[in-house]
Amino acid sequence: MQRFQQTLAAPVELEEVGIFSGQKVRIVLEPAEAGEGVTFVLEGVSGAPRIPLRPEHVLGTEGATVLSDGYHSVYMVEHLLSALHGLGIDNVVVRVFGPEIPLFDGSAEVFVREILRQGLRLQPALKRYLEVLRPFEVRNGVGCLRFRPAPEFRLRVRIAFDHPLIGEQILQLTLNPLNYQKELAFARTFGFKEDLLRRKEKGLLRGGDLSNALVLDESRVLNGPLHRPDEFVRHKALDLVGDLFAAGIPFRGEVEAELSGHRLHIEALKNLLSAPGVARLSDGLAPVAFFFLAPKKRSFRAHY
Template identity: 40%
Template sequence: MNRLQRTLAAPALFRGTGLHGGGSSILTVLPAPLDHGRLFRVGGRDLPCRLDRVVGTERCTVLGDGEVRVATVEHVLAAAAGLGLDNLVLEIQGEEVPIMDGSALPFVQGFLQAGVVEQSAPIRPLSLDQPLFITRGDSLVVALPAENPAFEAAIHFTHPLVGAQHFCFRPDQDEFVSSLAPARTFGFWDEVQALLERGLARGADFANALVIGGEDGFSSAPRFPDEPVRHKVLDLVGDLALLERPLQARVLAVRAGHRLHLELAGKILKEGAHVRML
């Protein structure tokens, strides 16, 4: 993980709708100086992208501080982490990051179009001193010391179109842009109907999510045979971006979600990590 810190060469602009609230939002991502880190700017107030600002984990990751909140931050943070963009200001008008097509790919494309530039100092990744894990029921997340980072997930659903899936993303070997960024958020048709009846997922449609079930099987053609589990890995990468430094470890999430991802991240900071100086 030897590399220099990075930021954007120019601003990147994204417009769209929030998946859960359904409101319109505008996100402008700006370059930031060395050692700045990533933060959201909401109504002139700065909201750092870090674990102690997490205020919600139900169906998405929400950051907040007092009356300021930003929901569904995981996809844009996964795009930033996947491209190694360490220093950014994310100015948002609205309460939720736009869902775009349900993946991280539109953010990645916007960032690449704006340009990625290296800065004058190296990253300082986090390394683990010991294995760490969190369990809840039949869900598990575990982080292991590793020389080469890897992020993987395993899922199992009774629906025949999904079943059991596993995917491992290795940043030193795999291409984030092609293998992980395009994987869309997903849900099952009966689950989506129930959410809509409760007034939730008000921004969801077939253009920004992979809906499984119904008469046609899928709402659109899957981008990968194992697209659901790839999206789970994408969420894992986005949530771990709140560690504020790249993580040099192997992390496995089994039937897990945002809450467990972030509990593991907190345990990493509290019990088992040190900053590696390069």
């Protein structure tokens, strides 16, 4: 397990058409000082507001994870956050020129490839972790997230879809930078033809096409082949890794996700952080208490 914080060795610049806006979107990832965490700078907005990556600034929706300070928002942050979390990057400035983060092929592979092309730099500060101290569970209908203490990041993800190519799929993995690159980074998001056509007709996916995601009809993938037979559950795991980074620091513990999505991931994380004695911020040597003020309204049942 990594002991020291990391940032980028050099800036990384990426550009692509946004799936929601249909506009060219550019992002620039820049090194940040130790302890600064992840900060988004909205360069396309007057005054270039800065939004630190914190739980209170992150929202989970049905199809994406959103960063917002209540006035300005950036959509589709989950795959970028997944790449940062998966590679063990603690400190970075993300300059966004547009309303969303590019989707590229629907995976985290472009982010990973371009970040590693520039390289990473160790920093003279101990790594901080969000550490699970005792079991904790959050349910929402059929969906469930269970957290347990563990000395590393372990995940178990289960999905179930009534489709001949998906059905029930389960993935178990101990997350580290190498495993993330080999087992998750390539996994593309997926959707069903009828749903995507409906959203296109409503103008919700102005930049979406068959290059952004795996698209399935009733029996097959229209734009295959799959990278792995279980690429679907691997992408759900990729999303989970990104959503858990909404805490702004890497996760240490075991998490089991059943039939979950962005909304449940983010709400479960906020419940975890607000429950007394369940999680703490630890630097590996001198743990300190971690406090988070959760929203007053909750629609999720938490058990611990």
